[in-house]
Amino acid sequence: MKNVKAIIVGFGVVGKGVAKVLQTKRKELEHDYNAKVSVVAVCNSKGCVIDESGAGLDLEELVELADKKKFESHKKFQKMKGADAIESVKADILIEATPTDIKTGEPGTANFLAAFKSGKHVITSNKGPLAVNFQKLMGEAKRKNLEMRFEATVCGGMPVFSLVRNGLQLNKIKSVRGILNGTTNFILTKMLEDKVSFESALKEAQELGYAEADPTYDIEGIDAAAKVVILANALLGINASFKDVKVTGITKVTAEAMELANSQGFVIKLIGEISESGSLEVSPRLIPKVHPLNVKGSLNALQIDTDLAKEVFVVGRGAGQIETASAIVSDLVDIINRRF
């Protein structure tokens, strides 16, 4: 049996989702992958619960406490920064699920560096560090012969990087484009189908929980731009950061424009694109109704153009607690298979 010790830093929606999946899939991990994963530390913004003594923490108890906002009441809770716990606690893998800060990349970047410094592989759902410091962090991981995995950062549960790594070997990725943000796709679909204004569709998205109270990251294309940066670095080897993306959001798109496009055989979608010439852009685009990228609701879709397999399309759920956790545990299993 492979014994793997992990630390979860960031215990919000995604961190708790990972804890739930590790609990529910424990038998499959042991039976199918011959692996026993023990979580020895869990940190949120207030501090950490650490237990390096035995079989690992009781994740069900931690999720319950966190849901009741009583995480700090755990008997092993101590005030400590995530980065300090990462450096000091003995473990193999860091699961980094702190919130995204697209401007500074923190606290993710500090957490990544602490993990690499102390010899831990990193799995993340946090776009911030990668959108700001991709090459630096990947370089550091390689220098230390460690893995840095980020399947959950782009299109949640939809496999993108693992698809390319495991299914498109030897292919040269020429260009990538797609719907990288489910919130904007939900809004644009609503505007077309119900013939409502952008404001009404946004309000409904907020009521249904697809959009945040402050929807700026989504509707201004910032979230999609961060994903474009990660795709450009990881799939096309372009040394790009957030400032290199030309970004236009969907706030000016009107119901009349949706209807006109529809009458001429098109839909309007917010598309993130890395073109063959290497330019990075997020903007509303006309997509023919019959095109595979015309997916509805909050779905994400990606078109990968390669020299050998030509066009490859992936469609899936771009967000959600368990969907994102699926991407994280997929990275976890891959690291276990390769490194343990």
Add this chain to the structure above:
Amino acid sequence: MLKCRVLLRLKDAPGALVESLKPISGHGGNIQNITHLRENSEGEGGFVPTIINFEISDLSALEALKADLSKVAQIRELSADGKKLLKKKSVSILLLGHVMDTDAKNTLDRLMDAGADARNFTLSISDSKKPSCALITLDMDEKNFDPILSALDKLSKEKGLLVIRE
């Protein structure tokens, strides 16, 4: 003799094919074969892609043929001895903002100056005070694509229009 291949977008109407053959024979072209791709037709009253293979004496005769042929048919591709001389593409764009108030004719003229032919222009205005929108289908030689994108970018900034392209 040059071996030539032309891809035309022909109106699906009686006589359209015959009209397109006249400039070829008129400039000494010897037609080898014609493929009328009806299965790729754009629907009733639409257009049918048509490929014509022919031989012609030299490039100057081909240039004259091209000029006359473009008056009666839309040339999408033209090659001689396997070398591509022309490849057209169609791109649809949607302009969103005060399209009419910012001089729609000037917008179209500047796109044409950059090398585009406007094939379709559909305007939607719901209220004169609110933003309007127009969907334009542009035909262009592939090599003019980047200059046309630059012109669109400039127009967008200058006139405050949101450009949504394919």
